[in-house]
Amino acid sequence: MNNYKSKTIATWLALLTGVFGLHRFYLRGLSDKLGWLHIPPTLVGLYGVQRMDTLGQDDRVAWFLIPLLGAMLVLAMFSAVITGLTPDERWDARYNPGQAPRSTRWGPIIGVIVSVAVGGIVLMSTIAFSAQRYFESQAADAAQNSARLIQ
Numbered sequence: 477m478n479n480y481k482s483k484t485i486a487t488w489l490a491l492l493t494g495v496f497g498l499h500r501f502y503l504r505g506l507s508d509k510l511g512w513l514h515i516p517p518t519l520v521g522l523y524g525v526q527r528m529d530t531l532g533q534d535d536r537v538a539w540f541l542i543p544l545l546g547a548m549l550v551l552a553m554f555s556a557v558i559t560g561l562t563p564d565e566r567w568d569a570r571y572n573p574g575q576a577p578r579s580t581r582w583g584p585i586i587g588v589i590v591s592v593a594v595g596g597i598v599l600m601s602t603i604a605f606s607a608q609r610y611f612e613s614q615a616a617d618a619a620q621n622s623a624r625l626i627q
Contacts, residue, residue, distance in 0.1 A: 479572075480572055480575060480578070481502070481503055481567075481571035481572055482580075483559065483560070483562065483564070483567050483580045483583075483584050484580055484581075484583030484584050484587070485502065486499050486502055486503055486559045487499075487556050487559045487560040487583070487584040487587035487588065487591075488556075488583070488587050489502050490552055490553075490555040490556035490559050490587075490591070491552070491553065491556040491587050491590060491591050491594070493552075494514070494551070494552025494553070494555050494556060495514060495518040495545075495548045495549055495551075495552045496514055496515055496518060497510070497511035497512065497513070497514030497515060498511075499552075499555060499556075499559065500514070503571060514548065514551075514552075517544045517545075517547070517548050518544075518545060518548045520541055520544050520545075521541055521542055521543070521544035521545025521546070521547075521548060522545060523541060524537070524538040524539075524540070524541025524542040524544065524545065525538070525541075525542055525545065527541065528542065536613070539606075539609040539613075542602075542605065543602050543605065543606050546598055546599070546601065546602030546605070547602065549594075549595070549598040549602075550595055550598055550599045550602065553591040553592070553594055553595030553598065554591075554595060556587055556588065556591035556595075557588050557591050557592060557595070559584070560584035560585060560587050560588035560591070561584075561588060564577060564578075564579065564580055565577070567580075
């Protein structure tokens with residue numbers, strides 16, 4: 477049985493499904509505890525998106541949950557970059573010991589380029605969303621305090 481672990485497949489799994497840890501399951505199997513730890517914060521973040529869609533932008537619980545999804549997306553993109561940039565010799569020594577080395581060509585590099593672009597967008601969006609919600613809540617609290625003082 478051939479248990480060859482492709483760097484290209486691992487990179488693209490991290491890019492496309494890394495928020496659920498599927499790249500880790502591909503490399504280390506279903507017993508990988510860190511792979512299973514990807515799922516809860518991703519689902520909580522998705523729940524935050526669903527709450528905001530249902531209850532609107534004023535739902536403060538969603539404000540705290542959505543950045544979890546952003547953090548998991550950034551982590552997945554970072555994993556894709558690290559995986560794709562691992563030298564072939566080190567990759568084969570770690571995941572394919574005793575097998576003939578294979579050249580990875582352009583697949584992982586294209587995955588890294590896409591991951592850097594998506595990761596940058598997600599990171600900046602998460603920071604902007606969190607900062608906007610924080611400052612809006614501060615402004616709303618200040619307006620309420622001012623209204624109380626006037627009365």
